[in-house]
Amino acid sequence: MPSIEILGLEKTYQVGFWRKRPKQALRPLHLQVEDGEIFGFLGPNGAGKTTTLKLLMGLIFPTSGSARILGREWTDPAVKAQIGFLPEQPYFYDYLTAHELLEYYGQLSGVPGKHRRHRIEQVLHQVGLRDVQGVHLRKFSKGMLQRVGIAQAILHDPKLVFFDEPMSGLDPMGRREVRDLMEQLKREGKTVFFSTHILSDAEALCDRVAIIHKGEVLRAGAVDDLTSSVRGKVEVIWQGAQIPASIKALGAECHVTADKVRAILDEKHQDAVIDALRRERLRLVSVTPVRTSLETYFVEKLRHAETTAGSMAGGV
């Protein structure tokens, strides 16, 4: 059973004060997120990521379409007891301490009283917030607030967690900890749906991703499938600073760094390069197929979408 099935959710706002005009924030969105996977929802700022999450959380209402979460209608209150949500740049009641805030959210989520205290300590430890007893949230840094946000999202041990830009405001150490936490959630059998525009995070974590741009999903699939589509190049590294003429002739793109040469060339020339290195008695260090990074794929996809939209507008 999929954890999330989005069935044509669409959102159009009426903008303008006197003369209202429609502005489509999300085109009919169809998406399926499988149980137990980490799903990345990628897109530039203003692409419709937060709108989608707000729709799924019931914070805004769709113009049309529906969704099913954990097998139930997404508006069913029972669903909300089983999901956790971290909004983008979260802001909390700053007159409370982290413990009081989590106590309040625990009550709202129906965490039984006797487990609550223990659970609060557990999640605060999990997100790396220690020694914050008695400190009001108004004294927390942005990164600490983000950690509190993650803690409140997992406090009630939800089956499905939605994170909107979870790495925002975190230092490299904090980002690493959040990555580890997401992997841990996956190991516990939970489904994680997170939006981000930091593609290295998505590439490192996600089983599948969807790329959204201007309210429309451009592509969805496994990270490997998306990045493998532009394969066909190899990276060859050898010791020394010498670049044989025969390798240059193959059209290799070479970079010399300290005592190594790094060449990128077509996969079909791989054997010829190795032969040339043998002839020249140069020590081969590695031969690696070049995978297009998710970032490259993402940028190309977005450029293509912009070009298509531009040419269509020009045609009209």
Add this chain to the structure above:
Amino acid sequence: MKSSIPHIASNTFREAVRDRVLYNLIAFALLLSGAAILVGQISIEIEKLVVINLGLTAVSLFGVVIAIFIGIGLVSKEIEKRTLYTVLSRPVRRWEFIVGKFFGLAGTLTVNTFFMAIGVFAALFYVSHRFVRADALIFVALYFIILEFLIVCSLSLLFSSFSSPLLSAVFAFSLFVIGSFSADLRNFAAMAHGVSRWLATGAAYLVPNFSAFNVITSIAHEQPVAGQLILQNTLYALFYAAMALSGAVLIFEYRDLK
């Protein structure tokens, strides 16, 4: 599913206390003790009358100001600061949020009124050196003031559910002022003719009838309050607050939280 109302109400109360709302009690205590000392020196035989009038009017005004200024921000501030996102993404229904906020504010005002009432009785004891049976009538006035707060809280919440804090404050305060003169409005409606009569009658019944809750002067003169008025005011306040809250819920249920 358990109700979230008590948790939301207690958090609202805690917010008011930590935002130092109850500090108004200090201003109230200063005002009342100053007045008691002053009237004790200058007035002859009317000290008690002045203290009851001044004390209860201050209780009412302080409370109304708090009800409006907290009430107008209860929903809009949560939307603006996006604290609502992590509340409504839990098993909390929107109507529970509104009702919880209402009870939280009403609770804050009741506690505030309790402390102010102690101040009123203390000032009264200071000027008259003893309590008499008729002083118990002050409890009726305080009860009416609390009923008045329920209406003001619900109206502030209603305006807060669709309008900006500034406009909500203007609407709520205007309604409080007009409602305080609703007896005059009803008299005017009775005397008017034609369309004006219809309009004035409609307005008179639409605005909250706060003049019916003001028994301060008669209590200061030790005149008893009819049981029927207590019952009428109770039912009226509960009905009016319920209607305004229903309106707030209805608007909030369908509102996009952008």
